[in-house]
Amino acid sequence: MDFRKIFDGIVDEFDKWRPCYCDELFNDIIEYSKLSSNKNILEIGPGTGQATEPFLKTGCTLLAVELGENLAAFTGKKFERYNNFQIVNADFETYNFGQRKFDLVFSAAAFQWIKEEIGYPKVYNILNDTGVFALFSTPSKYGTGEDPSKYGITEDPLYVKIQEVYKKYFYPETRYTCDSKTSHMTSEQVQLYKTHMLEQYGFINVEHRYFNNTREFNADDYVSYISTHADHITLQEPYKSKFYEGIKDAILDFDNVIKLYDTIDLYLARKP
Numbered sequence: 001m002d003f004r005k006i007f008d009g010i011v012d013e014f015d016k017w018r019p020c021y022c023d024e025l026f027n028d029i030i031e032y033s034k035l036s037s038n039k040n041i042l043e044i045g046p047g048t049g050q051a052t053e054p055f056l057k058t059g060c061t062l063l064a065v066e067l068g069e070n071l072a073a074f075t076g077k078k079f080e081r082y083n084n085f086q087i088v089n090a091d092f093e094t095y096n097f098g099q100r101k102f103d104l105v106f107s108a109a110a111f112q113w114i115k116e117e118i119g120y121p122k123v124y125n126i127l128n129d130t131g132v133f134a135l136f137s138t139p140s141k142y143g144t145g146e147d148p149s150k151y152g153i154t155e156d157p158l159y160v161k162i163q164e165v166y167k168k169y170f171y172p173e174t175r176y177t178c179d180s181k182t183s184h185m186t187s188e189q190v191q192l193y194k195t196h197m198l199e200q201y202g203f204i205n206v207e208h209r210y211f212n213n214t215r216e217f218n219a220d221d222y223v224s225y226i227s228t229h230a231d232h233i234t235l236q237e238p239y240k241s242k243f244y245e246g247i248k249d250a251i252l253d254f255d256n257v258i259k260l261y262d263t264i265d266l267y268l269a270r271k272p
Helices: 001-011 011-017 025-034 069-078 115-126 157-169 187-200 221-228 241-252
Strands: 038-042 061-066 085-089 103-107 127-137 141-143 206-219 257-268
Touching: 001 069, 011 069, 011 103, 011 221, 011 241, 025 103, 025 127, 025 257, 038 241, 038 257, 061 069, 085 257, 103 115, 115 127, 141 157, 157 241, 187 206, 206 221, 221 241
Parallel strands: 038 061, 038 103, 061 085, 103 127
Antiparallel strands: 127 257, 141 257, 206 257
């Protein structure tokens, strides 16, 4: 299984349930990059375009490279009204950009699927001098919706109950390993690691910014949402049904409400 293509079979569900990003994040990137109609930018792995349109609205020329054939077709149709948008169905790792250069390269929760020893140098090489590289994603924690300062999130009773369901029934056919280097790090350690990674490959002026957001789901919607997560897609019976039933029952026991606390992490860096 090519794990990088796993979302290509759930395009409609992916578009409905995957989180979008806040206006403040887009405003920061646009301002930092000084985007305008005379700029050329590249999006790596747009999926169904959760992060695409705010950049298109600046009038810049945007090229998107999407590995999934169905995702590329969906997103091409979604933004066909923009004459400054082009999407190609290709693998960023092997795609030949020729002499084309960009003023901004960005990726929303997709760059982790690319081999770092290929991805970082390639981005560096296709950026114009002083060009910007922007990476962002949305780590989330979940719980009852009570004041998180009341206790650590790992002590939240709904979190504890859902973790018990994971331990009992979560046996995906393929494990998600993209965050294996950082999964046991604190948020401060992750920030240092990612900053070092960017600097290691020649980028300068690395900045980390973050934005907080809260989302609320009922049991059915939360199951639909997590069903679009990479390793959840690979769940097989007899565990799959029992897993999702367990998640639903846990949320129903807490008034059919679960809250997600998002921290949208943004990394900005420049090519000298």
